[in-house]
Amino acid sequence: MMFHRELAMIYEASGKTIVEFIIRLNEDRPGILAAVSDVFAENGVNIINASFNRLQKMIHVIADFTNSVSSISDVENMLRKFSFVYDVMEKVLNNDAYVLATLSIPTFNNNYVLAIDHDVFENQVSEPLLNILRSMGKKDGELMLGMYGSFKASELSILQLRGLGRVQVQSAGNATIIRVCRENLSEEFSKLILSYLEGFTELFNIKTQNQGISESCLQVKVTSS
CATH class of the missing domain: 3.30.70.260 (ACT domain)
Incomplete structure (x- = not known):
């Protein structure tokens, strides 16, 4: 990447x-x-x-x-x-x-990007915006699929490059726990992160389960379908 x-x-x-x-x-x-x-x-x-x-x-x-x-x-x-x-x-x-x-x-990733402040996104959360985040995630997931042919949880560090937060990845049996952390993480901004993850994992037939916010970190469980 x-x-x-x-x-x-x-x-x-x-x-x-x-x-x-x-x-x-x-x-x-x-x-x-x-x-x-x-x-x-x-x-x-x-x-x-x-x-x-x-x-x-x-x-x-x-x-x-x-x-x-x-x-x-x-x-x-x-x-x-x-x-x-x-x-x-x-x-x-x-x-x-x-x-x-x-x-x-x-x-x-060799494409021009537009930098937008977090608070602008946070104050404009809507279904069209969530769809944009899903599309971003899907595009990055397609890139991973082309590179590796399978899902690699370690590659989710790309969330940090996208500006969504700091990423921690843990294995938990057959599942993977992803924690995305940022200062004063709100429920509204967590929707953006979750939408991105939904798009990212879509091509790999992986389910995402929102486990809520704890200590300014959104915790998401991902499992194979």
């Missing part, structure tokens, strides 16, 4: 030399991010934030050159020497505290 998310950030950069790099790639292969990171480290540059967008074959880096032993152009030229690098663009950013605004759209 692949999960890519580009994160906006706030950074106190007063009096520092902050530089943004866009590194466009010819190809995606193992070790690329490590090689790029080594270039910055060898030149005394501190990477503040880095994201790798495989859809656009692009590495986005925000780096602090304040204590660098090399110039910005030196680092740029070293990056260009890699065979997997197509182009490098850089610019010096304002050295005030800032919110980075030049990030690509977040993706999940």
Whole structure:
């Protein structure tokens, strides 16, 4: 399961030399991010934030050159020497505290996603919304079926990547107990989690049984039909 998310950030950069790099790639292969990171480290540059967008074959880096032993152009030229690098663009950013605004759209499993606050969902729980959660779960279940051919409870950690809560999985004889926890979990939000699980398990002929909320965790028992 692949999960890519580009994160906006706030950074106190007063009096520092902050530089943004866009590194466009010819190809995606193992070790690329490590090689790029080594270039910055060898030149005394501190990477503040880095994201790798495989859809656009692009590495986005925000780096602090304040204590660098090399110039910005030196680092740029070293990056260009890699065979997997197509182009490098850089610019010096304002050295005030800032919110980075030049990030690509977040993706999940190589699909673009829309980020929505929990409280917006929680205040709009309805059957159409629950159907959307079931569809999301079914789509993720289809992905698991294609990868493994069978149900694997450990893969339910994807709920956490979906933002539904922290996941704990326990075996209980022929059943599996799933606990999905989040701060101040409400009955309304638990309906969203349960709907997602119903969609996820549908293709595997698995039944879900809501066992209620305890200590801000929704407990669900899943058994084979």
